[in-house]
Amino acid sequence: MADEKKKGKIRAARLDKSERLQRVFWLLADGREHSTWEIVGLKVAAVNSAIAELKADGVNDLTIRHRHRDGGNWYQMQRDAKFYQWRRVLQEQAAELRRA
Numbered sequence: 001m002a003d004e005k006k007k008g009k010i011r012a013a014r015l016d017k018s019e020r021l022q023r024v025f026w027l028l029a030d031g032r033e034h035s036t037w038e039i040v041g042l043k044v045a046a047v048n049s050a051i052a053e054l055k056a057d058g059v060n061d062l063t064i065r066h067r068h069r070d071g072g073n074w075y076q077m078q079r080d081a082k083f084y085q086w087r088r089v090l091q092e093q094a095a096e097l098r099r100a
Contacts, residue, residue: 010049012056016089021060024050028064028077029087036073051075062086 015021023042027034039047054062054077063078077083 010052010056012053012059015054015060015062015086016093018053020044021050021053022090024054025062025077025086025090028075029079029083031077031079033067033069033074033076036075039075047073047075060086 013021015025024039024044027038027042036047039050044050051064051066054060055064061082063080063082065076065078067074
């Protein structure tokens with residue numbers, strides 16, 4: 001039998017359970033491009049990992065475009081149906097916390 005590496009899935013946190021991912025989500029929610037440095041400014045050290053978790057199939061399923069420009073990395077979240085679904089969930093979660 002050939003020794004093949006299996007392509008694994010990342011162990012992504014759910015957006016509604018992770019303050020770290022929520023900080024990145026709300027930064028990208030404006031639909032504009034944001035640099036790695038802006039995300040690091042949110043105290044998110046592993047930017048590529050956070051973006052991969054937000055994009056993870058079957059977990060958060062967000063569409064985030066990544067491109068290299070001006071010697072840096074830039075990220076832009078697409079405001080599609082999944083974005084609006086997560087936004088509603090997070091807004092309801094915040095409202096519930098305010099009522100408690």
